[in-house]
Amino acid sequence: MLYKGRGTCAVALVALLAAGAEAGSLVVTLKDQDGVAVSDAVVYVASIDGQASAPAPQQVTVDQVDEAFVPHVRAVGVGASISFPNSDHIRHHVYSFAPAKTFELPLYTGLPAAPIRFDQAGLVTLGCNIHDHMLGYILVVNTPWYAEVASGTARIDNLPAGELAVRIWHPRLSGETELELTVQAAASGDTTVQQQLTLLPERKARRAPRRGSSRY
Numbered sequence: 001m002l003y004k005g006r007g008t009c010a011v012a013l014v015a016l017l018a019a020g021a022e023a024g025s026l027v028v029t030l031k032d033q034d035g036v037a038v039s040d041a042v043v044y045v046a047s048i049d050g051q052a053s054a055p056a057p058q059q060v061t062v063d064q065v066d067e068a069f070v071p072h073v074r075a076v077g078v079g080a081s082i083s084f085p086n087s088d089h090i091r092h093h094v095y096s097f098a099p100a101k102t103f104e105l106p107l108y109t110g111l112p113a114a115p116i117r118f119d120q121a122g123l124v125t126l127g128c129n130i131h132d133h134m135l136g137y138i139l140v141v142n143t144p145w146y147a148e149v150a151s152g153t154a155r156i157d158n159l160p161a162g163e164l165a166v167r168i169w170h171p172r173l174s175g176e177t178e179l180e181l182t183v184q185a186a187a188s189g190d191t192t193v194q195q196q197l198t199l200l201p202e203r204k205a206r207r208a209p210r211r212g213s214s215r216y
Helices: none
Strands: 003-005 011-016 024-032 041-048 059-061 073-077 080-083 092-098 101-108 116-118 122-128 135-141 146-149 153-159 162-169 179-185 189-197
Touching: 024 041, 024 146, 024 162, 024 179, 041 073, 041 135, 041 153, 073 080, 073 146, 101 116, 146 153, 162 189, 179 189
Parallel strands: 024 189, 059 080, 073 135
Antiparallel strands: 003 179, 011 189, 024 153, 041 146, 041 162, 080 116, 092 101, 092 122, 122 135, 162 179
């Protein structure tokens, strides 16, 4: 198997063939420079043999719990609709000024009237006008093949064989917006990649003081 990657970290990949499978899978394991399993990353396949595919429409949720966006990082395909319920007992004012999607949801609790459609690929950073420590990310990708990384591992199933243009994104990735890899995927079974990421220190956002019985 052949592989090539851009960045300072080496990529190790192993293809394990499983008889009878109709399609292959990409399994990516990520650790940081200290050997700790990485979360809050996104892995996606931008193209296969140079050919891109459009994602199917979907509906997902980004909640607000204990003054935080949950999940902290959400990956969606272009055309996805996202609801932003507020499960806290205080009001939030959600916004984004990102070129990929600019929107505002003024002070509210519960569920806003309508979901937001994300129709352009790119990174959308979420904030709250009332609680500056709240920060979240939505990565909108123009592909049906993507996965969020939890506890160091992501899995993308139903991949055709071919040369995969793999992208890895993390909000604290040092030196690059995304890590780019080229991986040769088998027609069946798992193609596995182990990758080390160099991450910047986590930002410690200051939590605003509570306002007692305030409506906020």
